[in-house]
Amino acid sequence: MTAIPLRKAVIEVADAKVSFGAVKALDGVTMRILPGECVGLVGHNGAGKSTIVNVINGGLSPHQGTIACGGEPMPRYGIAAARANGVRCVFQELSLCPNLTVIENTRVMHRTLAGWGWRQRAARIIGDKLDEIFPGHGIDPTGVVGDLSIAERQMVEIATAFSQVAQPVKLVILDEPTSSLDATLATQLLGYVRSFVETGGSVIFISHILGEILSTSDRIVVMKDGKVVTDRPAGEFDEHSLVAAMGSVVKGRDQEKRVKETAGLTPRLSQSSRRGKGLPFQAFPGEIIGLAGLGGHGQTDTLVNLYLGRTGSWFRRPEAQVAFIAGDRALNGVFPLWSILKNLTIADLPGLSRSGIVSEPAEADVGQAWKERIEIRTQNVGNPILSLSGGNQQKVLFARALATPAPAVLMDDPMRGVDIGTKQEVYAILRAEADKGRTFVWYSTEMDEVRLCDRVYVFNNGIIVAELKGDDVTEKNILAASFMGAAA
């Protein structure tokens, strides 16, 4: 350890703070990446992994804190400065231009590939790098990226990041690089990462598969709630101690769980196991089912499939069987130009109509009843929806779903950006409605919310890997299921 301070860090982020509104995404993070080391970065949803990655690649300026490259402080750090210092990033979501060929995508990533003959040069650079990392890849560099499979796109993206054109590549950030690669390709990639690190390069490696992190990293940084909680050599961890490190420091109060006897009952909603793997999904009357796991591992798809399987057809009866509460209010939640009342009653217009005409008194009654029941803070439900705070808008969306006669409600992380007071109110309403026999399917990225559920399905790589009931619904179990290597 004594030799390390002598080497200059490739990049050093000191005391970085970033907040989005009231949410502190980074709360004083200090991170030093030395040449020739692979740093594993782990943490649950919202721990701040993506935010620190964005700070390092220059896409996001920290509101406080300093960044230094190779010992030089960089007061004006941005994407261009990051790239000039040899920082490259492979993002979790695929970020190639699907309409361009592999060669052209290489050109987009490398500014200096221009002038006569750039196509030949680009083809050679990307082809050589693909051959080096993934021997026998079978990718044609002149092919359009849109025609490639997801795994092939991921391979191209990784090869582009590692390929060197003008500036030397010093640090490559890999954010879930193996998520769409099969085991062979993942092994090839991890092998290349090790050889890259041994020749003096640095890698920040983010993965939900702890086995990969442990086998590939020299050092592991664990983040939680926007802070670095642990930073130790990889050899001091095993899978269990890593999961423990990601868990909460303070023990949350666990509510009393009710385990319903479901054997013999007919499920209200069910779905066979996804892609023929993992566990099937079932939801019974009166249950609150949680969908847990890292974000983007198939939870939203499951909700959407459950919803579309029961609505959206011209031939079905008009009575709704399921209601949906969207997570992204602005994108697919509120009708921004409408009043609170219209936003509330839109889901159940058939129930409020007589011979095709909406009955205004009935609509007003529903609005008044729900305004009192869930305490929407407004003088008049005729006010525009945007006059409400975000939390109250979300309450209206809850009321929209609950005002329908639908016996099942699907919730796609609906509490994002909602203050704690409103959350508590909504939790109480959910519990009361469940006691009346409604079924709730709740995808949440927040551990506290998942722990409120009666039964939890944990997703990993698009399939359900674990079902937790009653007292088994603990942070430790959920973390273990969402981070353990996916069932092959």
Added chain:
Amino acid sequence: MKRALPSDSIRLLIPALSLTILLIAVFYLQPRAMSYVGLNLLFNLAVPIALATIAQMLIMTVNDLDLSMGTFVSFVACVAATFLQATPVIGVLILVAAIATYAALGVLIHVRTLPSIVVTLGMSFVWGGLAVLILPAPGGHAPEWARAVMISRPPLVPMAIIACVVIAMVAHFVIMRSSIGVILRGVGGNARSVERAGWSILGARAATYALAAFFAILAGISLVGLTTSADANIALRYTLLSIAGVILGGGEFTGGRVSPIGAVIGALTLTLAGSFLSFLRISPDWQIGAQGAILIVVLGLRLLLNRLENREKRS
């Protein structure tokens, strides 16, 4: 690894095929069109349309749409028939200012995240108004050089065909082959990743709009070269013709999927469709509707092909 034709070639297949079929039909109805003069007459009005289509295609490359194309080409035609002919220096200055305006529009649309349709629809009234101010009544004279180029008679191949091939080649080189064109199409495909690679999306948009204005100006000048005089409403049809030409040629409204060669073929097809209907002696009252029907048939074919392609990809 089995790989059929690249999807770009498949994309070009339908427009090329529909142009060939139309051409055969026209020759069948009117064998005299199969001559130097006949071909030139059939296609010379396609030259300005092809240029306007390339301009529209550039705007569509960055996922925008220009609804002022027709009025802008009319405006340029009016400038060409007056200032550019009488006082070339002022004429050139006006056209340079028009290019700068387009670049500024690109900046405005990007910075304020305005819908391009709204901005260009508004600008169409500005261009239209300016055109009326310049030329309140039809008139003016085409600049001699523009006229000379448009009526020139090169040996063997008519001017209209040569012009269309040159337009297609130049546009193909700029958009599809050059390293800058890659960035422009990248903005249409995935602006975020282009930005993450350190490029200025703002600059790319401004450049695209300026380049589009340049092609639209060529369209206006070549149009005046053909008609010898101008009118403030001379090219109003070009807005929809240019959009239809891009789509017909295998381009798409979003995603940066465009094809300059296809766009020129699309413009030729649209021009030819008009002549075809005249040869069929369909009354002018029905011609627009019949032109629409041809468009629907071709686009329907493409939809079918896309679906087949997707099914193949999935299996």
